[in-house]
Amino acid sequence: MPEGERPAGGIVESRGLPRSRTRLSLVWFIPIVAALVGVWVAVTRIMGEGPVVTLVFQSAEGLEAGKTKVHYNGVDIGTVTAIRLSQDHQRVIITIQMAPRTEAFLVEDTRFWVVRPRISGANVTGLGTLISGAYIGMEIGSSKQGRRHFEGLETQPVITGGEAGRFFVLKAPDLGSLDTGTPLFFRRLQVGEVSSYALDPDGKLLTVKVFVRAPYDQYVNPNTRFWHASGFDVSLSASGLKVQTQSVLSILIGGIAFETDATLPVLPPAEADSVFTLYSDRAVAFRPAPENPQTYRLIFNESVRGLAAGSPVEFRGIPVGEVTDVRAQIDLRNFQFSVPVTIQLDPRRLGVKVVGTAAGVNLETVRRRLIDSLVGHGVRAQLRTGNLLTGAVYVALDVFPGAAPATVDWAQRPVELPTVPGQLEQTEESINNIIKKIDRMPLQQIGDNLQKALGDLDLTLVSARGTLVTAQGTLDNASNLTAPNSAQVQQLDATMQEVSRAARSVRVLTDYLERHPEALIRGKQGEAK
Amino acid sequence: MSTGAAAETYSTAMRQGLHGCGVCGLISRPAPGAEEGRCPRCDEELAFRKRASIQRTWAYLLSAAICYVPANLLPVLTTTTATGTDSDTILQGVVLLWSPTGWPLSLIVLVASIMIPSAKILALAYLLVTARRGSIKNNRQRVRLYRMVEFIGRWSMVDVFVDTFTAALIQLQPLMSVSPAPGLLFFAAVVVLTMLAVESFDPRLIWDAASSGEQVHA
Incomplete structure (x- = not known):
């Protein structure tokens, strides 16, 4: 190292470096790298920027720009970036920055809604939002058509997230206690929910959309019957009190049950969105559909209280039909009111299997002949009390051998069947007779006589009382006479003593006489001495 | 505060053509034609700036x-x-x-x-x-x-x-x-x-x- 060169001033010369330097320092590599990283970050950011979506809601309650997230199946896939009012100030427009690569989710039938805590019956959903605040839920549609502007749903759909199962449509005359989220039962197993309901445009029926989860949806086939398993189904009818429930849950919140008649052949599962009727209860649901029902008219000249549309018509106790209409009519010739009752008979309900139907035989004529013959044998319609408690009545078709002969006029529409007064009316009549007889009794007179007799009795009683007082006095006197210190008793006592003394004297006399019988003649000796 | 006039009076290591080692404190002069080098004592890299x-x-x-x-x-x-x-x-x-x-x-x-x-x-x-x-x-x-x-x-x-x-x-x-x-x-x-x-x-x-x-x- 030490070269030994020692210049003047003691300053050594430094050793030269090889000059191998480029003009540009390698340090420029650093800004280039920084720039590249910066550009890369910027590019990924811009590329990572998902689509921007606008939603329209009625209210932005609980939503917050920069905070509220969009969740799909629990995954955060977007953030609300701005909330503003629409031009007409009626609605709220929400801008959402979606996560990258969510373009495929934003299609024509994608739906958005705000998830808030919701408590309906047995379902409590969105509890997490109590802490985290509301978020926006979404359901991805199946359309291929992209979309960036959506109308938000005001209510959260019950079924989301592509759950396996099928939707069916039920038509019901009234909603009962149904609501979105109301459970659907199959053999008391909860297999689905009511997803939505709407009133038909004509206002006559409700369309209830239900969702049946897989694999239970396969049990819904075209023969399946749906009915209201709404809570507690208490029905009082001519057949008595009927209580039907599905499960405790449905007692509380109502529900829909469905079942397929096991006796019917197994059909392939129903198509999604098939339309079914929602019956009011199980019995109605499984009542065989009337096959070729016949309408008849019965005219009653009595009160039809307790009879209503739906009241049963029974033939010897077997339900064969029901009353469809009850209304009054007046005959202007004699101003007499009567009540024509329209009934529908479904002979199939008799359970009688008709055999021997040969081809070519007109069933209609057979039926006419049958009914003619029945009426000829005295079959009549009669109102009968089905339930004493409720006063519900039913129409009974029965044989009355003593009935006045009648014929059926087949020209009428609807055909009128002969009737006989009801049991109720007969009972009423006899009670009326009894009352009339009671009425005819001279009750007033009987009362008057009774009144007079009672007056006499009163007088008798008064005199009897005087007699009794007198008797009392007599008895008192008697009592005085016998009292120990009464004068009579003392006199009696004295008398008795006198008598006693007299008796002693007599005894002394007789004793003396016995010893001195001569005294009778000579007198007492002593005296004599 | 510093004025141009004052600046004239200051002398810096670079102006003197000297390197100061930040590690061992040795002052050295860069090799001719070079502006940078290594500390002859501790081998630390040296530069004016x-x-x-x-x-x-x-x-x-x-x-x-x-x-x-x-x-x-x-x-x-x-x-x-x-x-x-x-x-x-x-x-x-x-x-x-x-x-x-x-x-x-x-x-x-x-x-x-x-x-x-x-x-x-x-x-x-x-x-x-x-x-x-x-x-x-x-x-x-x-x-x-x-x-x-x-x-x-x-x-x-x-x-x-x-x-x-x-x-x-x-x-x-x-x-x-x-x-x-x-x-x-x-x-x-x-x-x-x-x-x-x-x-x-x-x-x-x-x-x-x-x-x-x-x-x-x-």
Whole structure:
């Protein structure tokens, strides 16, 4: 190292470096790298920027720009970036920055809604939002058509997230206690929910959309019957009190049950969105559909209280039909009111299997002949009390051998069947007779006589009382006479003593006489001495 | 303060054509034709001025400036609580902290994390430009500025430390957790790069123009 060169001033010369330097320092590599990283970050950011979506809601309650997230199946896939009012100030427009690569989710039938805590019956959903605040839920549609502007749903759909199962449509005359989220039962197993309901445009029926989860949806086939398993189904009818429930849950919140008649052949599962009727209860649901029902008219000249549309018509106790209409009519010739009752008979309900139907035989004529013959044998319609408690009545078709002969006029529409007064009316009549007889009794007179007799009795009683007082006095006197210190008793006592003394004297006399019988003649000796 | 007249009177090592070894203190003369060399005693590299000082400082400074953009645009901290996940940039943090009672804290963050890095970059750029142009004005202020930038540089790292400590300490899974976000990396890069820039800047360049009449080296 030490070269030994020692210049003047003691300053050594430094050793030269090889000059191998480029003009540009390698340090420029650093800004280039920084720039590249910066550009890369910027590019990924811009590329990572998902689509921007606008939603329209009625209210932005609980939503917050920069905070509220969009969740799909629990995954955060977007953030609300701005909330503003629409031009007409009626609605709220929400801008959402979606996560990258969510373009495929934003299609024509994608739906958005705000998830808030919701408590309906047995379902409590969105509890997490109590802490985290509301978020926006979404359901991805199946359309291929992209979309960036959506109308938000005001209510959260019950079924989301592509759950396996099928939707069916039920038509019901009234909603009962149904609501979105109301459970659907199959053999008391909860297999689905009511997803939505709407009133038909004509206002006559409700369309209830239900969702049946897989694999239970396969049990819904075209023969399946749906009915209201709404809570507690208490029905009082001519057949008595009927209580039907599905499960405790449905007692509380109502529900829909469905079942397929096991006796019917197994059909392939129903198509999604098939339309079914929602019956009011199980019995109605499984009542065989009337096959070729016949309408008849019965005219009653009595009160039809307790009879209503739906009241049963029974033939010897077997339900064969029901009353469809009850209304009054007046005959202007004699101003007499009567009540024509329209009934529908479904002979199939008799359970009688008709055999021997040969081809070519007109069933209609057979039926006419049958009914003619029945009426000829005295079959009549009669109102009968089905339930004493409720006063519900039913129409009974029965044989009355003593009935006045009648014929059926087949020209009428609807055909009128002969009737006989009801049991109720007969009972009423006899009670009326009894009352009339009671009425005819001279009750007033009987009362008057009774009144007079009672007056006499009163007088008798008064005199009897005087007699009794007198008797009392007599008895008192008697009592005085016998009292120990009464004068009579003392006199009696004295008398008795006198008598006693007299008796002693007599005894002394007789004793003396016995010893001195001569005294009778000579007198007492002593005296004599 | 320094006047041209005064500058004439000063003598510098470079003017004398001498190298001072920073390690062993030996004064040496560069080999003829060379401006740089190695210390004959301790083999330390010798140069009149830091090698390619201005160029290197510029490079670091540019890198820092580039990193400054994502450092402020990207979130530095991701907070996961029961209510969801929040990612906040530095500026959002400042806004978040700003409250009637918490504004001093907010101000500290604003000054330490946003103003100081940018001030450092601007100050260095100013020093570089003036040194390059051979400005002889405000030399003392410029040196003071340089010292300030050098001193303050390391303290900017506090922000990074606080964030990493927070992330390490607040791990209350599943209730709450804090994790650093990419912005923090860029922020740290800004701090480190500005420190490197300060390191590579040779303050003697400020004075070189003042001792004019000399051939400018480096």
